[in-house]
Amino acid sequence: MDRRPKELKPTGLKLRIDWILCDGYSLCSPEAPDVIDLDEWGYPIIRPGPIAECELKDAKRAVGACPMSALSLVPLDFDKRS
Amino acid sequence: MTLGHDTRRLLAGPTLDGDPERYPAHIARLGALRAGAADRDIIGSLEASGLLGRGGAGFPVGRKWRALADRGGKSSAVVVANGAEGEPASHKDRILMAHRPHLVIDGAILAAEAIGADEIVFYVGREHEAALSAMKSAIAERKADLGRRAKLVQAPLGYVAGEATAVVNAINTGKGKPTTVPPRVSERGVGKKPTLVQNVESLAYAALIARYGDAWYRTAGRLGSKGTALVTVSGAVKDAGVWEIELGTPVGEVAEEAGATVARTRAVLLGGYFGTWANASDAWALPMDPATMKSAGLAFGCGLLWLLPTASCGVWATAQIMEYLADASAAQCGPCLFGLRAIADANTRLAAGRPTAGDLALIERLIPQTVGRGACHHPDGAVQLMASALHVFGEDFAHHARTGVCLVTSTPTGVR
Numbered sequence: 001m002d003r004r005p006k007e008l009k010p011t012g013l014k015l016r017i018d019w020i021l022c023d024g025y026s027l028c029s030p031e032a033p034d035v036i037d038l039d040e041w042g043y044p045i046i047r048p049g050p051i052a053e054c055e056l057k058d059a060k061r062a063v064g065a066c067p068m069s070a071l072s073l074v075p076l077d078f079d080k081r082s
Numbered sequence: 083m084t085l086g087h088d089t090r091r092l093l094a095g096p097t098l099d100g101d102p103e104r105y106p107a108h109i110a111r112l113g114a115l116r117a118g119a120a121d122r123d124i125i126g127s128l129e130a131s132g133l134l135g136r137g138g139a140g141f142p143v144g145r146k147w148r149a150l151a152d153r154g155g156k157s158s159a160v161v162v163a164n165g166a167e168g169e170p171a172s173h174k175d176r177i178l179m180a181h182r183p184h185l186v187i188d189g190a191i192l193a194a195e196a197i198g199a200d201e202i203v204f205y206v207g208r209e210h211e212a213a214l215s216a217m218k219s220a221i222a223e224r225k226a227d228l229g230r231r232a233k234l235v236q237a238p239l240g241y242v243a244g245e246a247t248a249v250v251n252a253i254n255t256g257k258g259k260p261t262t263v264p265p266r267v268s269e270r271g272v273g274k275k276p277t278l279v280q281n282v283e284s285l286a287y288a289a290l291i292a293r294y295g296d297a298w299y300r301t302a303g304r305l306g307s308k309g310t311a312l313v314t315v316s317g318a319v320k321d322a323g324v325w326e327i328e329l330g331t332p333v334g335e336v337a338e339e340a341g342a343t344v345a346r347t348r349a350v351l352l353g354g355y356f357g358t359w360a361n362a363s364d365a366w367a368l369p370m371d372p373a374t375m376k377s378a379g380l381a382f383g384c385g386l387l388w389l390l391p392t393a394s395c396g397v398w399a400t401a402q403i404m405e406y407l408a409d410a411s412a413a414q415c416g417p418c419l420f421g422l423r424a425i426a427d428a429n430t431r432l433a434a435g436r437p438t439a440g441d442l443a444l445i446e447r448l449i450p451q452t453v454g455r456g457a458c459h460h461p462d463g464a465v466q467l468m469a470s471a472l473h474v475f476g477e478d479f480a481h482h483a484r485t486g487v488c489l490v491t492s493t494p495t496g497v498r
């Protein structure tokens with residue numbers, strides 16, 4: 001059983017970017033600064049690994065803030081290619 | 083190249099300086115496809131053979147067919163023979179299609195039967211003229227086998243047009259640009275149907291395994307490796323071209339057969355523009371085999387072996403490739419478009435003797451930052467090549483950055 005404090009427990013979800021939709025508007029990062037960084041062109045850099053429970057609220061806000069609907073919360077193996 | 087005993091299989095038969103092998107000659111040499119194939123469990127044979135995909139990623143062919151054959155529902159499926167070969171330094175697919183088109187067609191028919199596909203698309207790079215015309219006439223010769231289910235689609239120009247989602251997109255819409263995954267092409271591909279995208283060499287080999295079996299496949303190969311593969315040998319060699327080698331043949335043996343020597347070779351580019359550089363002296367004994375190369379941090383990829391002569395500059399050679407790959411970005415994803423461009427620009431400034439402070443650090447920072455941040459693996463492959471260049475030509479890069487002059491050629495431009 002996972003004995004980590006509840007707020008650090010991984011959720012089994014990750015943030016995923018549809019890179020074709022993302023236009024680098026940078027609106028996501030301020031909503032979840034612990035999870036989403038920005039590169040020099042304004043495109044998001046997602047911290048690797050699952051979102052922890054304590055980060056879920058921020059992550060959802062970031063998803064809602066994206067004007068391109070490029071950001072989503074998905075299961076960890078969602079975009080496996082084969 | 084025969085390397086010991088003659089184990090040519092894909093390229094067995096008439097020499098490559100003549101016309102494409104016609105259907106009557108193909109049958110006379112190999113027998114019709116049905117003979118033997120009918121009662122063979124082809125998917126089982128492919129799995130047991132260990133055949134890996136030859137388009138670059140090296141995914142097991144049998145497992146891919148199995149997954150599609152086991153798909154739920156009764157939807158029909160599509161087979162795409164991927165002969166885009168957008169990789170400029172590789173020639174093996176175009177040579178195979180130009181000279182043994184019926185092997186590719188046999189493989190596509192087998193795949194269609196095995197996975198329950200009612201459509202076959204031969205997707206051939208529009209710049210590969212000999213391959214196009216050979217495939218066209220071969221498809222016409224096979225009307226009886228193919229009926230109305232086959233068509234030939236010319237792949238748009240460009241490196242990324244051969245990527246699986248771009249292949250499907252090009253067939254569906256004419257645009258050879260990758261699309262976001264999911265949906266995967268195996269779920270929703272050509273005409274929204276589940277689609278098997280398979281490299282033409284992989285399909286040609288399936289046609290041989292269907293005739294002779296998986297045990298036969300494994301009778302070739304050296305140093306524990308199994309099977310043969312097509313490789314393109316080019317760069318600083320006398321006899322550049324496409325050869326069939328036994329897997330496991332050392333890099334140096336292949337290179338020497340083509341007229342190179344280790345003393346005159348600085349480095350080798352393995353696997354393609356998405357591949358890796360290696361020092362010639364380190365690579366010479368390395369067996370050409372997907373698994374062995376992977377565990378050495380190298381790549382078999384599409385079977386490219388490109389040789390950089392001792393008198394040439396690795397910084398310059400890498401800049402040429404990075405420029406090509408940056409230009410090849412489908413420009414859909416920011417980190418790929420801007421990241422590869424920034425890396426290529428910095429590499430070119432270094433190579434051309436006009437470095438700005440921080441160019442090397444910029445490249446080092448952008449390599450890990452760019453990985454995984456695109457709809458397709460184009461940026462991943464490109465930065466892998468760049469990372470291997472810093473590793474193999476580290477001293478050269480440092481010297482270019484510090485002095486603006488090339489270690490090898492003693493000129494500011496890296497070219498003599």
Ligand SMILES: Cc1cc2nc3c(=O)[nH]c(=O)nc-3n(C[C@H](O)[C@H](O)[C@H](O)COP(=O)(O)O)c2cc1C
Nearest residue numbers: 135136137164166167168242244245246280281284
């Ligand atoms: C940018 C890019 C370009 C590619 N170009 C080709 C190509 O020209 N031909 C090819 O067979 N595979 C190419 N691939 C690999 C395909 O996506 C796919 O994995 C392959 O066609 C599957 O066949 P295989 O399993 O027989 O190798 C490319 C992949 C990437 C990321």
Ligand code: SF4
Nearest residue numbers: 022023025026028066
């Ligand atoms: S808000 Fe959306 S479009 Fe803007 S950078 Fe973030 S993910 Fe991309």
Ligand code: SF4
Nearest residue numbers: 412414415418456458
């Ligand atoms: S990662 Fe690059 S090549 Fe791939 S789809 Fe995006 S922009 Fe195009």
